[in-house]
Each structure stands twice: as structure tokens, then as C-alpha cells.
Amino acid sequence: MRTAEPFDLPPEKMKVLGRAKRWEWISLAYLVSAVVGIYFTLGNSQAMKAAWLEDLLSLIPPLAFLIGGRVCRRRPNGEFPYGYHRATTIAYLVGSLALLGMGLYLFADSVMKGVEGEHPTIGSVKLFGHVVWLGWPMLLALLWSGVPVVLLGRLKRPLAEQLHDKVLYADAMMNKADWLTAGAAFLGVLGIGLGFWWADAVAAGIISLDISHDGQKHLRAALGDLMDRAPRTLDYKHPVELPERIRHTVESLDWVESAQVRVREDGHVFFADVELVPRPGTENLVQRLTHATRDLKRLDWRLHEVLLVPVERPARPA
Amino acid sequence: MPGAGARTAGVLMVLVLGAGCGMLRDPEGTLERVRGGTLRAGVVERPPFTQVGQGTPVGVEVLLVEELARSLGAKVEWTVGTEARLMEALTHRKLDLVIGGIPADTPYGARVALSRPYLRARLTVGAPAGEAVPRELKGHPVAVEPGHAAIALLEEAGAVPKPTSQVHAASGLRAGFDWQLEAWGYTAGEFTLKNEEVLVVVAPGENGWLRQVDLFLHESASKTRDRLVQSARGGAR
Numbered sequence: 001m002r003t004a005e006p007f008d009l010p011p012e013k014m015k016v017l018g019r020a021k022r023w024e025w026i027s028l029a030y031l032v033s034a035v036v037g038i039y040f041t042l043g044n045s046q047a048m049k050a051a052w053l054e055d056l057l058s059l060i061p062p063l064a065f066l067i068g069g070r071v072c073r074r075r076p077n078g079e080f081p082y083g084y085h086r087a088t089t090i091a092y093l094v095g096s097l098a099l100l101g102m103g104l105y106l107f108a109d110s111v112m113k114g115v116e117g118e119h120p121t122i123g124s125v126k127l128f129g130h131v132v133w134l135g136w137p138m139l140l141a142l143l144w145s146g147v148p149v150v151l152l153g154r155l156k157r158p159l160a161e162q163l164h165d166k167v168l169y170a171d172a173m174m175n176k177a178d179w180l181t182a183g184a185a186f187l188g189v190l191g192i193g194l195g196f197w198w199a200d201a202v203a204a205g206i207i208s209l210d211i212s213h214d215g216q217k218h219l220r221a222a223l224g225d226l227m228d229r230a231p232r233t234l235d236y237k238h239p240v241e242l243p244e245r246i247r248h249t250v251e252s253l254d255w256v257e258s259a260q261v262r263v264r265e266d267g268h269v270f271f272a273d274v275e276l277v278p279r280p281g282t283e284n285l286v287q288r289l290t291h292a293t294r295d296l297k298r299l300d301w302r303l304h305e306v307l308l309v310p311v312e313r314p315a316r317p318a
Numbered sequence: 319m320p321g322a323g324a325r326t327a328g329v330l331m332v333l334v335l336g337a338g339c340g341m342l343r344d345p346e347g348t349l350e351r352v353r354g355g356t357l358r359a360g361v362v363e364r365p366p367f368t369q370v371g372q373g374t375p376v377g378v379e380v381l382l383v384e385e386l387a388r389s390l391g392a393k394v395e396w397t398v399g400t401e402a403r404l405m406e407a408l409t410h411r412k413l414d415l416v417i418g419g420i421p422a423d424t425p426y427g428a429r430v431a432l433s434r435p436y437l438r439a440r441l442t443v444g445a446p447a448g449e450a451v452p453r454e455l456k457g458h459p460v461a462v463e464p465g466h467a468a469i470a471l472l473e474e475a476g477a478v479p480k481p482t483s484q485v486h487a488a489s490g491l492r493a494g495f496d497w498q499l500e501a502w503g504y505t506a507g508e509f510t511l512k513n514e515e516v517l518v519v520v521a522p523g524e525n526g527w528l529r530q531v532d533l534f535l536h537e538s539a540s541k542t543r544d545r546l547v548q549s550a551r552g553g554a555r
Contacts, residue, residue: 044431119345119523121431124532131434131536133342133529195343197523 003076004083007269007304020159024062027152031059034145041138044121046113047188047203050106054181054211055145057099061171064091072267085267088167093222100215106208114201120192138189146182149175169234181207228264242300246272255282258314269304275311346411348527357387360397360404362418366549370398378545379417386534411521422515431522435515436535439495444504451507461488468493471511501550
């Protein structure tokens with residue numbers, strides 16, 4: 001069976017990838033510290049529970065990036081002739097389902113706690129021989145979970161753009177928005193301290209809605225990728241103009257009458273199918289096709305495979 | 319909006335300082351109501367922590383609550399009852415606290431607020447002064463209060479539990495908490511049958527009130543333990 005060529009990043013992208021990996025390892029270590037910090041100060045607060053789950057779930061994108069990134073660079077073989085590029089998309093699908101499910105569960109739980117009028121209790125802990133209100137360590141843990149993460153998000157975003165890596169991009173955007181979660185939980189805990197018992201349930205509700213929103217956004221993106229939707233920009237807002245550029249390039253060849261292009265995205269890379277109608281009397285067709293394929297691949301570093309198919313007349317237009 | 323972040327930070331700072339300077343407030347205003355007013359206390363009987371006879375309850379924890387009330391200029395209104403009924407009342411904030419040697423692993427823990435444990439006790443086997451607790455309990459008779467959790471634990475350890483209503487007067491090895499053994503002049507064994515933390519349960523969500531109770535229990539912890547040892551000397555459990 002024919003297999004796809006192994007895909008290697010251009011050298012300058014390899015350097016970016018190395019940096020991205022390093023930041024993701026740092027993110028993981030940091031997130032684990034935040035998860036542990038919040039776990040030990042959970043107390044009775046629903047908002048803290050929500051913030052904790054959010055931090056726990058935000059471990060998924062770095063893990064998907066690091067593990068998926070390793071798998072997806074495996075060489076194509078007889079069993080997987082297109083390679084393993086979709087590994088990250090699958091990790092992403094699973095992660096987004098977890099986000100959505102957890103967000104909805106947490107939302108229902110928070111609404112119930114609010115409706116039942118459950119008053120959250122925050123007691124004291126003994127620290128260095130002093131009896132300290134547990135709210136203080138909670139607020140500290142929330143600051144630790146909400147401030148450095150924003151910087152990480154800012155650092156990772158340009159790397160995601162250079163690598164055109166959707167998982168890394170989603171991770172960066174989630175990090176950037178994380179201060180909102182930590183901030184909501186912060187206000188929830190303060191609210192409890194000031195005697196507004198409902199502040200906790202409200203904060204938890206807001207956080208769970210944010211988690212669900214992230215979940216459905218990523219779920220739709222992952223499903224779209226798995227459905228071979230036409231390639232879109234990192235933020236999924238616009239279609240990329242690559243298919244048009246391929247068509248222009250092919251049609252500008254003097255031996256081509258017309259062409260039709262279909263491009264699909266396979267994880268980090270693009271696969272393009274081009275149907276072209278050669279002008280009558282074109283000689284050395286095979287050689288011309290080979291040269292054109294090689295030239296087209298230079299259009300974009302992510303364009304991994306181009307299949308040129310000469311046809312007699314254009315198929316049904318798209 | 320460059321100033322928005324700074325403004326939010328400023329508002330937060332004020333809130334944080336507000337909550338920090340002893341501004342911890344109760345949603346239902348318990349602390350304010352108790353101060354100079356009435357402290358509604360529920361009592362479950364468990365000597366020597368609490369004892370219910372005719373009239374006002376007595377016991378180490380009863381003294382503790384009376385002192386807490388005095389520190390707040392309040393008088394105590396006692397309600398004696400079963401644990402289930404008092405905990406129910408506490409959940410609905412019809413009581414301010416419940417005492418009765420309540421262990422930290424109380425099954426009611428999820429629905430009420432727990433203070434910090436003021437006593438950590440170790441259930442073990444002790445030997446009379448001058449004797450040592452054998453390394454292996456296998457086959458040794460050990461005096462224990464009838465119906466005590468220690469009976470099962472002793473059986474697991476291979477000992478022969480001897481339920482005795484007057485444990486403090488029994489001869490030979492006795493099972494008891496470390497403070498009881500201390501009161502009897504016994505030497506505590508090295509192994510632990512069970513650890514127990516004792517605390518006070520408080521109406522849920524009343525965080526300012528809970529903090530007041532916590533601080534008071536913390537200050538009185540060593541005095542309370544001394545009183546427990548004293549009371550055990552007299553033969554109470």
C-alpha cells in the first residue's frame with residue numbers, strides 16, 4: 001500500500017516546537033502545583049471546587065500537546081497510510097468532551113446548592129501555632145492559580161501561531177482566560193467571609209458556565225477537524241486561502257486549462273487533491289505533473305501532500 | 319481599558335482588608351446575636367465531656383461553653399437531647415452549637431460546621447504503674463467499658479476483652495484513651511487501637527461565629543485536657 005511521506009518540520013519550526021514543548025512542560029509542573037494548592041484549601045466552598053476542577057481539566061491541553069505531538073510524528077505505515085497526524089485531534093476531542101461534561105455537571109450542582117440555600121462553611125486551620133481563617137490560604141492558592149497562568153498563555157500564543165498548532169493555541173487561550181475563573185472564585189470566597197453565602201454558588205455557577213463554554217467550543221472545533229472541514233485559521237474564525245492559492249498557481253501553468261482543488265486538514269498538516277484539465281496536445285504530461293507537485297508543496301510548509309489528477313473535463317463544480 | 323485592572327485590584331484590596339480585619343461576618347448574624355445575648359447550646363450525653371442529670375448539665379465541655387458564653391457576655395440556654403435531633407436543629411440554625419464529646423468523623427459532618435479539634439486522643443491499652451504493657455496482646459485479658467468500640471479492636475489484636483462497668487477500678491491491663499490512662503497512673507502502650515479527635519459542632523455557614531469558637535477552643539485546649547484528666551481520676555469514663 002502507498003503511504004504518505006513522513007512529515008518533518010522545517011528546521012526553523014523545529015526550534016519553535018522545542019520552545020513550545022519546554023513551555024508546556026513548565027505549564028504542566030505549574031498546573032500541578034496549582035491543583036495541589038487548591039486541593040489542600042478546598043474547604044466547603046463550591047467555588048473552590050469549581051476552580052479546582054478547572055485547573056485539573058486545564059492539564060488536558062498540555063498533555064494532549066505533548067503526548068499527541070509525540071504520536072503524530074510517527075512514520076506512516078501499512079496500517080496507517082496517512083500517518084498519525086489526527087492523534088492530537090482525537091486527544092482534543094476527548095478533552096473537550098471532558099470539559100463540557102464536567103462544566104454542565106458543575107453548573108447543575110451549583111444551581112442546586114444555591115437553590116437549597118446551603119450556607120458554605122469556611123473554618124480555620126492551624127498554621128505555625130496560629131489559628132488562621134482557611135479563607136486566607138484559599139485566596140493565596142487562587143492568586144497562584146490565576147496570575148502566572150496568564151503570563152504562560154501570553155508566551156504560548158505566538159508559538160502556537162508559528163506552529164499552526166490548534167491544541168497549543170486552545171491551551172494558550174484557556175490560560176489567558178484563567179484569571180477570570182480564579183477571580184470569580186476569589187470573589188466567592190471573599191463573599192463567604194463577608195457573610196454573603198450565595199456569592200459562593202454564584203461564583204461556582206459562573207466558572208462552570210465558562211468551563212462548559214470552552215468545552216462546546218473545542219468540541220465543535222475537534223468534530224469539524226474530524227469531519228474534514230475545509231481548513232480554517234487557528235481561531236476557527238476564517239477559512240484559510242490556501243485552496244484558492246493552489247488553484248491560482250495550477251491555473252497559471254500554461255499547459256493547464258482549469259483546475260479544482262479540495263484541501264483537508266490532518267492534524268498539523270494539509271492534504272490537497274487537485275483535478276486539472278490539461279490543454280489538448282500537452283506533451284510530457286507525467287513530467288509536468290511531477291514538477292508541478294514539487295512546486296506546489298513549496299506554497300506552504302504545512303502542505304504535506306498534493307495529489308494532481310489530470311481529467312478530461314472538470315467534475316461537478318463545488 | 320488600561321485603568322480597569324487597577325480599579326478592580328483596588329476594589330478587591332478593600333474587600334480583602336475588610337474581610338481580614340476581623341470582619342468575618344455571619345450570613346444569619348449568630349455572633350452578633352450571641353454577644354450580650356443568649357447562646358443556644360445542645361447537649362448530647364457523653365461523660366465526662368457532658369453529663370445530664372437533673373437540672374443543668376455538667377461536664378468538661380459544659381464548663382467550656384459556659385466560659386465561652388461568659389467571654390461574650392452571654393448566658394447559655396441548654397437543650398438536652400439525642401444527637402440526631404440536636405444535629406437536625408443545628409442544621410436549621412435553631413441551635414448555635416452542640417457538644418457531647420463529638421468525634422471529628424461524626425456522620426453529621428457534611429451538614430453542620432465542625433470546629434477545629436480541641437483534643438487528640440489515642441485509644442490504647444495501659445498497664446498499672448511499675449508494669450509494662452506486653453508487646454503481644456495475644457491471650458491477655460484487658461478490662462474495657464461495656465459496649466466500647468475498643469472491644470472489637472482488642473479482639474482483632476488477639477486480646478481477651480473483659481467488659482467491666484468500673485474500668486477505673488479493674489485490675490491488670492485496661493483499655494482506654496491516653497488521658498484516662500494518665501489519670502489512672504497507668505503506663506500507655508506503644509501501639510494505637512484508634513485515634514480520635516474531639517470537637518464542637520457549630521451551625522453551618524456562620525463563619526464569624528465558628529471562628530470565635532475555634533479561637534476560644536484553641537486558647538482553652540490545655541486547660542480542657544487537664545480537666546478531663548481530673549475528671550477521669552474521679553472514676554468517670
